[in-house]
Amino acid sequence: xxxxxxxxxxxxxxxxxxxxxxxxxxxxxxxxxxxxxxxxxxxxxxxxxxxxxxxxxxxxxxxxxxxxxxxxxxxxxxxxxxxxxxxxxxxxxxxxxxxxxxxxxxxxxxxxxxxxxxxxxxxxxxxxxxxxxxxxxxxxxxxxxxxxxxxxxxxxxxxxxxxxx
Numbered sequence: 743x744x745x746x747x748x749x750x751x752x753x754x755x756x757x758x759x760x761x762x763x764x765x766x767x768x769x770x771x772x773x774x775x776x777x778x779x780x781x782x783x784x785x786x787x788x789x790x791x792x793x794x795x796x797x798x799x800x801x802x803x804x805x806x807x808x809x810x811x812x813x814x815x816x817x818x819x820x821x822x823x824x825x826x827x828x829x830x831x832x833x834x835x836x837x838x839x840x841x842x843x844x845x846x847x848x849x850x851x852x853x854x855x856x857x858x859x860x861x862x863x864x865x866x867x868x869x870x871x872x873x874x875x876x877x878x879x880x881x882x883x884x885x886x887x888x889x890x891x892x893x894x895x896x897x898x899x900x901x902x903x904x905x906x907x
Contacts, residue, residue, distance in 0.1 A: 753786070753853050755828075755882040761831040762843035768832050779883045785818040787901065789876040790858045791894070794826045794834035794844075796896035797873070798805075802819060803834070805898035807841045816882065816905050818882065823847055825872060857892070876901065890894075 753775040760771045760778075779786050789806070792801040806813075806820050813820055823845040826834070831844040843851060853859050853872060860873045874894060878887035878901075887904065 743772055745856075752776070752885065753879055754852065755876060756851065758852055759846045760843045761846060763827050763832075763840075766834070770828060775821075776883050779879060779881060782819060783885075785816075785881050787813065787818050787876060788823060788856075788879070789820070789874075789897075790823045790853065790856065790872055791874055792872045793824060795837065795856045799824070800834075800838060800896055802874075802894040803840050803842065803844075804900050805894075806840055806850070807839070808842050809898045809902060812902055813905075815830065816902070818878070818905070821845055823852055824855065825850060859900050864887045878905065 755774045755776045757772045757774050760770050760773065769797045775786065775788070791804070803822055803862055805822045805865050806822070810820060813885055821844065822842055825847050828846045831846055834840065835844065847853050850859060854874065856877060858873050858903055860871060862869055862871045862873065873888040873890055876888070876892060876897070877885060880886050
């Protein structure tokens with residue numbers, strides 16, 4: 743994984759909506775990622791994906807869920823980010839029993855901050871969309887790794903290998 747090449751060097755301080763399931767109930771937390779890392783004293787893996795319940799995005803979310811304990815052992819929390827609504831995130835989490843929280847970024851504020859909305863070529867057609875990307879922050883909220891245009895399949899495993907001591 744490449745070292746950061748972006749100007750983003752720290753977690754943003756504006757609030758985001760984090761959706762997670764706890765004991766069958768959905769919880770929505772409005773908190774800044776900077777504050778979240780300070781509260782947990784853990785690193786954070788923030789991965790951006792285009793859309794809930796699409797094949798690649800589902801594979802990636804399930805892989806991160808399957809590896810959640812390994813990432814926790816390395817001292818990292820994982821949060822997925824897409825432009826989907828809170829309601830769609832709830833359905834996605836429930837349908838696939840996801841154990842990772844998801845951020846609803848409908849206003850694209852977080853996507854713009856991380857510059858993941860780009861021109862893409864899909865099936866010969868140029869569109870503007872979210873580019874699958876991941877950003878790894880240490881427990882101080884400093885960016886240590888960044889990757890854009892990543893492949894969803896086996897990404898969690900590749901990232902674990904990168905982060906392992």
